[in-house]
Amino acid sequence: MKDQVIEILENLTGSDEVGKDLDVNLFESGLLDSMGTVQLLLELQSQCGIDVPVSEFERSEWDTPNKIIAKVENMQ
Amino acid sequence: MPNMQPYQNPTYFLILGVALLPIIIGMMFGKKLHWYQTLISFAFLLLTFGGPKWEQGLALIGYIIFEVILIGCYYFYRQKKNATWIFYLAVFLAIIPLIIVKVTPALEGGQLSIIGFLGISYLTFKVVQMIMEIRDGIIKEFKPWLVLQFLLFFPTISSGPIDRYRRFIKDYKTPMARDKYLDLLDKGVWYIFLGFLYKFILAYFFGSRLQPVVMQLAISHGGMSWWVVAFTYVYSMHLFFDFAGYSLFAVGISYIMGIETPMNFNRPFKAHNIKDFWNRWHMTLSFWFRDYIYMRLVFFIMKNKLIKSRITIANLGYLTLFLIMGFWHGLTWYYIVYGLFHACAIILCDAWLRFKKKHQAHIPSNKFTEWFAIFITFNTVCFSFLIFSGFLNVLFFHGTLN
Numbered sequence: 218m219k220d221q222v223i224e225i226l227e228n229l230t231g232s233d234e235v236g237k238d239l240d241v242n243l244f245e246s247g248l249l250d251s252m253g254t255v256q257l258l259l260e261l262q263s264q265c266g267i268d269v270p271v272s273e274f275e276r277s278e279w280d281t282p283n284k285i286i287a288k289v290e291n292m293q
Numbered sequence: 294m295p296n297m298q299p300y301q302n303p304t305y306f307l308i309l310g311v312a313l314l315p316i317i318i319g320m321m322f323g324k325k326l327h328w329y330q331t332l333i334s335f336a337f338l339l340l341t342f343g344g345p346k347w348e349q350g351l352a353l354i355g356y357i358i359f360e361v362i363l364i365g366c367y368y369f370y371r372q373k374k375n376a377t378w379i380f381y382l383a384v385f386l387a388i389i390p391l392i393i394v395k396v397t398p399a400l401e402g403g404q405l406s407i408i409g410f411l412g413i414s415y416l417t418f419k420v421v422q423m424i425m426e427i428r429d430g431i432i433k434e435f436k437p438w439l440v441l442q443f444l445l446f447f448p449t450i451s452s453g454p455i456d457r458y459r460r461f462i463k464d465y466k467t468p469m470a471r472d473k474y475l476d477l478l479d480k481g482v483w484y485i486f487l488g489f490l491y492k493f494i495l496a497y498f499f500g501s502r503l504q505p506v507v508m509q510l511a512i513s514h515g516g517m518s519w520w521v522v523a524f525t526y527v528y529s530m531h532l533f534f535d536f537a538g539y540s541l542f543a544v545g546i547s548y549i550m551g552i553e554t555p556m557n558f559n560r561p562f563k564a565h566n567i568k569d570f571w572n573r574w575h576m577t578l579s580f581w582f583r584d585y586i587y588m589r590l591v592f593f594i595m596k597n598k599l600i601k602s603r604i605t606i607a608n609l610g611y612l613t614l615f616l617i618m619g620f621w622h623g624l625t626w627y628y629i630v631y632g633l634f635h636a637c638a639i640i641l642c643d644a645w646l647r648f649k650k651k652h653q654a655h656i657p658s659n660k661f662t663e664w665f666a667i668f669i670t671f672n673t674v675c676f677s678f679l680i681f682s683g684f685l686n687v688l689f690f691h692g693t694l695n
Contacts, residue, residue: 231650247646250568251583252607255591270429271588 218265218293222286225260229253239282257285267292296344298411299337299451300492300542306485312336313549320474320551325465330550337447342410349410356390356413360420361440363387368427368435380428387424391417399624412451414621416444418581423458425585432458439465448546452539454557454577464552474551481548484541492538500531511688521688525679532678533561536575562674565666566646567638570674578618587614607643612636622681631681638673 226235230248234241243249249257258269267289279285297305312333319326342350367383394413397406423440426432443461469477504527511520540557547554555577564570571579587610593599600606612633619632649656679685686692 251588252591252603252610255588255595256603258592259595270431271592272426272429272431272584274584274588 218290219286221264222261222289223282225257225264226282226285229256229260235282239286241282242280243282244276244280254279261289265289265293294344295340296346297340299341299447300488300539308340309337309546313546316550317478320469320478321471323468323471325468325551327465331442334442334445334447338445338450341447341451348407352408352410352413355408356410356416357441357444359390360387360416360444361437364420364423364427364440365435365437367424368432371427371430375428380424383424384421387420388417395620395624415450415453415455418453418455418578419444419458422455422581422585425589426458446547446552448550449543449554452536452543454540454543454555455581456552456554456577460555461552469551477548477551477553481545484545484548488538488541488545490538491534491541496531496534496538499527500535503527504531508684511684516688521679521684524682524684525675528682528684529675529678532682533558562671563667564670564674565663566670567635567642567673568646570670571635571639574674582614582618586617587611590614604643604647608640611639611643615639625683625686627680627683627686631677634677634680638677 223236223239226243227233230243230253232248234246234248235243241248254274255271258271258274261267261269269292279288297308299305315329316326316333319329338353339350342353363383363386367379370379390408391413394406394409397409398404423432427435439462440458442465443456443458446456446461449456504524507520507523507527511518511524514520537558544554544556557576557578559573559576561570561574564573590613591606591610594606594609600609615632615636616629617632618635619629622628622631683692
């Protein structure tokens with residue numbers, strides 16, 4: 218599951234920085250924006266089968282690869 | 294009966310200070326005096342919407358009854374069914390009062406609508422947000438009393454910051470440890486004093502001292518002149534210090550009451566680009582538009598595969614967001630142009646960021662380029678405020694400034 222999330226993030230951000238530093242702040246570093254966020258939610262839905270409504274998405278809870286992985290593992 | 298607008302003058306703060314004392318003492322002992330908070334909320338709402346403003350008071354009461362019933366009806370409907378058209382209908386009904394209030398002056402030659410009151414747009418943001426989160430199944434309760442507390446929280450009623458229901462209710466219900474509260478109290482008092490500096494000294498200096506002078510000079514000179522440039526910067530400073538000062542009061546008072554209302558400004562003039570600017574300027578409004586309009590629209594388009602290109606989707610999202618924001622400010626050409634201007638600026642900004650990502654190796658990045666970026670952003674923003682101010686309408690079309 219962890220690898221799958223990292224792969225999704227790498228594809229979305231178009232950079233392998235995500236895989237190298239799992240605590241990088243995705244929003245402050247400019248790797249992810251609102252557009253990327255929506256894509257992330259859609260990918261999580263189609264690839265991992267988890268359903269996150271847009272309004273559940275609180276930026277501060279999803280701003281690093283590690284936090285996203287934890288969220289996904291929690292929701293499965 | 295006396296009437297006072299929120300944070301209008303020292304007397305208001307004096308009354309507020311005395312009224313807040315029992316809350317502070319209660320909080321020190323880990324007690325949230327909900328009944329007392331309700332009592333002073335009512336008193337301060339009466340102070341703002343009573344006396345000579347009683348018509349606004351009635352409008353507020355009517356509005357609140359309507360919206361709370363609407364939220365309740367939608368909540369009970371949503372527990373059983375989830376038709377999309379009912380959801381759209383609920384959102385539409387929720388914004389109808391605001392639409393009427395915004396459209397009336399444009400149709401009736403400046404005449405204000407009788408159903409309008411101070412803060413109606415901010416309340417509408419809160420209501421729409423609740424309906425959307427009820428649809429997403431994230432708001433899992435309907436307690437009219439809590440909805441009232443959330444909507445009518447008096448420190449933020451007139452102009453925000455726009456809080457979120459779930460966040461507010463969590464703060465409202467959860468008891469707070471003394472250490473945490475002392476920290477909050479400390480920050481709250483500091484924000485209020487910073488607000489005094491912003492609103493009563495800096496905003497007063499720029500807005501009431503400098504602005505009339507440069508305006509007069511610009512008008513007597515006529516057309517485009519250096520005085521218009523001067524007006525641009527003076528007005529921008531006035532706008533920032535006035536609104537940021539007000540927001541500091543609202544956040545500071547909230548903190549003292551044990552509610553961590555989100556901040557509205559984060560050094561906006563230090564922004565490196567327009568996108569960054571909107572993460573720092575009137576943040577609770579721009580985040581509202583981001584979360585409830587932009588992201589939802591993008592999600593909808595992508596999920597249903599209506600448009601292929603990511604860039605087109607993003608740009609369409611920006612145009613929609615900023616046009617709605619323009620209309621929300623009011624039905625005048627300059628508010629709508631202001632919205633379009635920011636949409637174009639952010640579309641250009643995105644294009645530049647894509648270009649930069651591609652050619653990272655060849656584009657210098659150092660202290661100078663950073664300052665240059667801040668300089669360009671600052672001036673772009675100030676120019677957009679010149680549009681927003683309506684002063685061009687005065688200069689070129691002999692309009693009046695409100």
